[in-house]
Amino acid sequence: MGVTQTLIQEHQLILRVLGLLRRARKRMENGKKVPTAFFEPAMDFCSGFADQFHHFKEEFLLFGLLSHKRQGELDSAMGALRYQHECCRQSIAGIRQALAGYRENEALAPSFLLENLAVYVSFLQRHIHEEDKVFFPLAEKVLLPFEKTALARQFEEEEEQQGGRRAVFEKYETLADDLCRIFPPG
Numbered sequence: 001m002g003v004t005q006t007l008i009q010e011h012q013l014i015l016r017v018l019g020l021l022r023r024a025r026k027r028m029e030n031g032k033k034v035p036t037a038f039f040e041p042a043m044d045f046c047s048g049f050a051d052q053f054h055h056f057k058e059e060f061l062l063f064g065l066l067s068h069k070r071q072g073e074l075d076s077a078m079g080a081l082r083y084q085h086e087c088c089r090q091s092i093a094g095i096r097q098a099l100a101g102y103r104e105n106e107a108l109a110p111s112f113l114l115e116n117l118a119v120y121v122s123f124l125q126r127h128i129h130e131e132d133k134v135f136f137p138l139a140e141k142v143l144l145p146f147e148k149t150a151l152a153r154q155f156e157e158e159e160e161q162q163g164g165r166r167a168v169f170e171k172y173e174t175l176a177d178d179l180c181r182i183f184p185p186g
């Protein structure tokens with residue numbers, strides 16, 4: 001599997017959970033309650049899989065290599081993508097912070113939760129689209145075969161440190177299944 005294919009495969013699982021978060025957002029917009037038992041594991045997914053497992057490889061390995069290679073040519077695109085990663089991290093922190101009050105039915109908590117949830121879902125959806133359709137095809141064009149091989153090896157080493165790609169996928173696919181059970185459609 002090519003390096004950007006690896007990342008696109010991860011996007012598929014992230015998009016699945018984003019779909020559930022979008023549904024949670026809609027339900028809250030309609031004044032209904034979404035159980036905190038849904039949000040807590042959902043945020044574990046966002047931190048553990050989307051941020052630590054996926055964004056880490058993009059930011060520190062792929063962007064790192066590209067920034068050396070193109071001597072600044074791709075810097076503004078990578079700057080925008082990095083900024084969006086950071087916004088996602090801040091939104092996760094905001095959601096986690098709001099959850100304490102949401103659990104206790106504090107009056108302002110649903111608004112704070114909804115605000116951060118809206119930013120997270122909207123930013124990450126757009127971000128993934130941009131990477132899949134624009135940035136990754138560009139990266140595939142500028143990387144030489146030996147650089148792709150080296151990058152793939154670095155990805156594998158990083159994944160091994162987190163328990164191995166297969167184990168990480170199994171863990172977070174199971175988590176996504178659980179989220180679906182906790183918060184079924186309808």
Ligand SMILES: [Fe+2]
Pocket residue numbers: 055058081085127131
């Ligand atoms: Fe990204």
Ligand SMILES: [Fe+2]
Pocket residue numbers: 007011054058128131
């Ligand atoms: Fe990504």
